[in-house]
Amino acid sequence: MRIDLPRIDLPRIDLHCHSAVSDGTRPPAEVVRRAHANGVGVLALTDHDTTAGWDEAAAALPDGMTLVPGIELSCQKDGDSLHLLGYLFDPAHPDLAAELARIRDDRVIRAKLMVERLQDLGADVTWEGVRALAQGDAVGRPHIARALLAAGAVATIDEAFTPRWIAPGGRAHVDRYALDPVRAVRLVTAAGGVSVLAHPRARRRGYVFGDEVIEELAAAGLAGVEVDHPDHDPADRAALRALAASLGLAATGSSDDHGALTGDRIGCETTAPEAYQALVAAGG
Structure with a gap:
């Protein structure tokens, strides 16, 4: 498996996308090809609760493109689903590996x-x-x-995804095991990685967490907040960017692409090089 040290001199940085290894529709190698075609130079593959796509994605990398190994961890806060992006961690770390196996x-x-x-x-x-x-x-x-x-x-x-079928509380919905987010942040840190809170104001999908949650996670070692996301409106982006700055967190931007399910939108939102550099430094 070839995972190069992430670079900071490439133009477009997308730190959140999914492949068919979890709930995307494209194989990891195709995700890489589509990202490259869209001008993305740094790409994070962040499948849900699994790192199984890393090898295929890394093998497909063209010259000059960097893969950031990542994951999107399933967490729960006060009964609500919360997603945490982890980057640059050791997937063999025993505590983290055990939790991932339990979630899967x-x-x-x-x-x-x-x-x-x-x-x-x-x-x-x-x-x-x-x-x-x-x-x-x-x-x-x-x-x-x-x-x-x-x-x-x-x-x-x-x-x-309505109450008639599989929405939370719906007729066929079943609750699942998920990590406490503070524990998840600490697990990623212990495994040598960095964590970013995913889409905390995605109101359409019900992922809405207040400043106090972000402050709590920052105290536990959170490194960043996903600010520029397709499901965030301008007012929420501005508020999140200001909060991230006040807490010393990196403000990231990502497509959260799921292939055909989201219109193959890799690169539609990107992370500034300085925010990316801060994450890499925090993970070092």
Whole structure:
């Protein structure tokens, strides 16, 4: 596996994207090719709760492009889902590796239960079909939503994420195991990496966390906050940027691309070189 030291002299930096190893639609190598075609020089692959795509992505790197090894960790704060981006950590660190295995195992258990509930509701979905869509170990609700769409139970992916189906509290929803975010920050730090809070004001998707949560995570060792994100409006971006500056956190920008599910938007939001440099220095 070839992971070069991240560089800071390349023009476009996208620190949050997904492949088919988790809930994206493109294989890791294709994610790299599309990023390069879109002018991205530094790319982080941040699949949900897995590092399984790193090797394929690294092998596909063209000359002059850098892969930042990353992950998006499933966390929970006061009953609400919170996502934490981790970069440049050792995936073999025993405590972190154990938690990742537990999260992935629970994802499978949860998804099977959700499929059973959907079948009871009359939806023509199967575990085998969902598993085939997932491709990797990080099976999740987006794969179930795609299965519902393929079965004709819903007309759009968004319809699947409603109380009628698999939204939190919905008829077929099942809770899952997730890390406490403070513990997650400390695990990433102990594994030699740095962490960034993902899309904390993505109001459309329900990821809305106040300043006090960011302050708590900063005290635990958080290195940055994702500010420029497709789901953040201008007012939230400005407020987050000011808060990040006051706490000494890097303000990052990322596409959060999921392939066809999000319109193949790699590079639509980017991180400033100085913010990237700060993350690399913090992880050193």
